[in-house]
Amino acid sequence: MLKLIQATFCLLIGLTLQAHAQSFTWYNPMEASPSCINGRAWNEETKASYARMPERLQRNMPEKVRNFSKNAAGLSIMFITNTRNLQIKYTIEPGAQMVNMARLNQAGVDLYATNKRGKTHWIGNHMQWNWKDTITFTFRDLETNTGVYELFLPPYSTVTSLKIGCDKKAHFSFVPTSTDKPVVIYGSSIVQGASPSRPGLTWTNTLKRITGLNIVNLGFSGSCLMEPEVFDAICEIDARCFVIDPIPNSYRLTANEIATRIRYGVTQIRQRSNAPIIISESYLQADRAFHPHAEDQLRKANKALCHIVKLLQKEGVKNLFLMKSKDIKMTEDAMIEATHPNDIGCIIYANAYKKKLKKVLR
Structure with missing residues (x-):
């Protein structure tokens, strides 16, 4: 009887998670036009990846500089939405965990939002994450008022794909990259x-x-x-x-x-x-x-x-x-x-x- 209850409980959790996953509409920053990737120069040349330098420059760099230039340090994505639930789904190239680095910093993402009063706040995800081959960070039960969000990418990881999921009926749009001189x-x-x-x-x-x-x-x-x-x-x-x-x-x-x-x-x-x-x-x-x-x-x-x-x-x-x-x-x-x-x-x-x-x- 106990095993049956446990199996039923696990099934209900699985169905709940599946329902959440099915409720999202997905947006790919790589498909945004104009570009929405902030924090790098050469944006036109690097728009097909999350690298910080274009390939023509990488080829001339010392090996370590070339390798680290592929990490997403300082990159961020801004978007506007009124979604109540938000999920970031992404993949990174495999790499060893650094002893002087929290995993959350090395390979995680971080979310901030500016509300209609112009106040910027950090948004925690309360450990709603999954660290499998495809990493997910989920943010639930957010304020429904439209906010300008900024997603900071992992500084010590090479991001190979990324999508942002919002509630199906929610408004969503990427904010174009800043044109201010950096x-x-x-x-x-x-x-x-x-x-x-x-x-x-x-x-x-x-x-x-x-x-x-x-x-x-x-x-x-x-x-x-x-x-x-x-x-x-x-x-x-x-x-x-x-x-x-x-x-x-x-x-x-x-x-x-x-x-x-x-x-x-x-x-x-x-x-x-x-x-x-x-x-x-x-x-x-x-x-x-x-x-x-x-x-x-x-x-x-x-x-x-x-x-x-x-x-x-x-x-x-x-x-x-x-x-x-x-x-x-x-x-x-x-x-x-x-x-x-x-x-x-x-x-x-x-x-x-x-x-x-x-x-x-x-």
Whole structure:
């Protein structure tokens, strides 16, 4: 009798889930015209995928940059709907779980919405997810008033397909990509999205929400070494501002290499654009009280970076700014392992850049 009750209960759950699945109308962002994929340059060339660089540029990149450029870091999709129930269904390329990354951040999606009063809120899905080959995130019993939604994609996964499901009678439309000139941010894993708890809290996504700026994330985990090929690609972008945040990876370079590569990048950008360029020192090491020498290499690299920036300014390069390490006030509770910021650290990062950009872009 107990087995019969259990079987009946499982059948009812299955029928309920099936009914929910059958009630959705599905929308594919790849079929939207014009494009609705925010957070990248070269949108026309990449519109058939969720990559951040077109294939013609990927071919010239160092292998790690090429591979990470296929991840959806900083990408988001905006849409308008009055649906009560919403489901995101997507697939990603297989990859190992990173030890310093929450699965929800590495491979999950994150949803925000702006209501009719203009207030933006985060929307939790209350663990209504399925992590099988096709991943689903389901959001139920939402307010029925029309809202402008923004779906942030996983920063450390290559998305191969994605659909958005809404109630059959609900209104739905994609919001075209922003035409505002972007703030282009080039950096390390910290820029790409390591290591808050979920995608919406990566510091570049947080910066986007708190400033309204169009942000292009060109973070490449462990691979921000300022190669000429990367700068050649970056200078193609008609940007409002360029941010170069290299030291968390480029500290491994010599002082001469840092100076040579910074000079090349600034020169290449200036040949095409007069937009402000912010070059960033690395943050101060949060655990230096008991690891006083942990940031020795970072200090040397910061010194080399500061020297070349000041030299370029003296040589007459206009609109070139330095982001000092002291301006990113990391605390001990802001890091996960003293290398990558957690949720607190990402908010600190975003607020520091908000303050800097406010001065630079006024």
